[in-house]
Amino acid sequence: MNEHFADRLANAVRRLRTPVCVGLDPRWKQLPDPLRRHIARSPSAVADAYKKFCCGVIDVVAPLVPVVKVQAAFFEELGPDGMVAMGQTIAYAREHGLLVILDGKRNDIGSTAEAYARAYLGADQNPWGTDALTVSPYLGDDSLAPFVDTACERGGGVFVLVKTSNPGGRMLQDLVADGQRLYRRVGEHVERLAVETTGNWGYGCVGAVVGATFPDQLAELREAMPHAWFLVPGFGSQGGTAADVAAAFDARGLGAIVNNSRGILFAYERPEYRERFGPDHWQAAVEAATRAMVDALRDVARGL
């Protein structure tokens, strides 16, 4: 019970021999036509379509990848109905043996951060069933501490935003204060928290979000943060490639999971799959795109 999150993640990555994380970001406009056809645009009908779509993705990817990342925003957009669908989607992912990260980028001052930590960390002990949560660092060290404590207690995981994949992330993250870029300062704080919480594989239960779209910074942060799991967004639709994320892995192929959302979910729309599959065979396109990404990363996450 309460096995260390970093160990559970390492074991799952090794078992499937891939660091691929599939992002569950349902977007109405891109949903395959068979799931949108004849659906009212009411929140409850759309929520139901999102749940069906995500569960259909899970059916395909659960045998192939260790972990999924659920994007809270798209479910929150539907109101309470969306949140119910999000809970059902998470439960379905867990039943299929997947680790689940909620990408919620939450945080607040200490006593309120505790509530977020209890909400989302340690799948067996929270009402959502999520293993881990993404967290924003703007509120500082005392806002991160409750997440670390709860993660340790419950076998949960935390991924702190360090260097995000969007161009505008530069505005604050790349500022230089006392001779050090802000992302580096946040990264070093996360590394300290990771060192204090390491499991059997040498990684802590506190990790970092580091975008695939800035490969130099990814390499720099990997060196500065040897005990932190990286959750790497920005692969695929945002432009990140296997070569861009190569530096994220240790010699065992561990240390990073690489997320792809749109490139997998909506693979049926991609030029290379459109004719072969199309909207009616969107699940086959999900499988093809997932397998292609697994293959692409096999060359860079050596040792798995």
Added chain:
Amino acid sequence: MNEHFADRLANAVRRLRTPVCVGLDPRWKQLPDPLRRHIARSPSAVADAYKKFCCGVIDVVAPLVPVVKVQAAFFEELGPDGMVAMGQTIAYAREHGLLVILDGKRNDIGSTAEAYARAYLGADQNPWGTDALTVSPYLGDDSLAPFVDTACERGGGVFVLVKTSNPGGRMLQDLVADGQRLYRRVGEHVERLAVETTGNWGYGCVGAVVGATFPDQLAELREAMPHAWFLVPGFGSQGGTAADVAAAFDARGLGAIVNNSRGILFAYERPEYRERFGPDHWQAAVEAATRAMVDALRDVARGL
């Protein structure tokens, strides 16, 4: 339709002649005994108790204050049941004529930030019924833009975290880069967005979260950001006083709303009210504490 958020806020503050914002932060351990007694600790039973408690608070404060701030974390902690209760609480607040800010401190990269903006801005056009949302700036300018666009379109409001009320906020917010503190840089960006979106009272639909616990910085930011509404947390339980927030107001008594959560919700526990009211008369204690805060701020928000 879609009246400018800053105007709606100004009009509501002037109508009630107070800038008090009541924070709806239900915390199980502090719930008055009559609401906890005989309640199972299941998420749905607790969610129901939270809803009853918050609606009981709304019954008391709706005639006294213009706006409430709902803390998402405490509802999220209860899973989907909590989110349903949050939706019902927000609907109840709206029915009672209150403006509603969701304190969710959300954000993500641009295309996902759009989903958060659609989720929570502009009460008539989103499934939660909230007017405004608190937003974290760590992801930079391109993550804030979708909130500004949606707020303008729908008459919604955005409060960007600038200087938070917790001690650890210093870790990043007080760093000096290019001769300027980080909170000041974020503040100036918010001011630019506010200037671009001003309504009839001279304030934009983009405002700032600035804690009552750092009065010098509050005064500095007020001067630097004359077009941004401030949402000021940290009054009461966190130590902020009326004198600490005096600098936040313009000569008309506008420009800031001051939030109090625990000091009002759980007033029945406070030394000055404990004997007079106690848990059975917790609503009378909420009313007394709200009226006392209204009185205390009348001296500093002159002109109302």
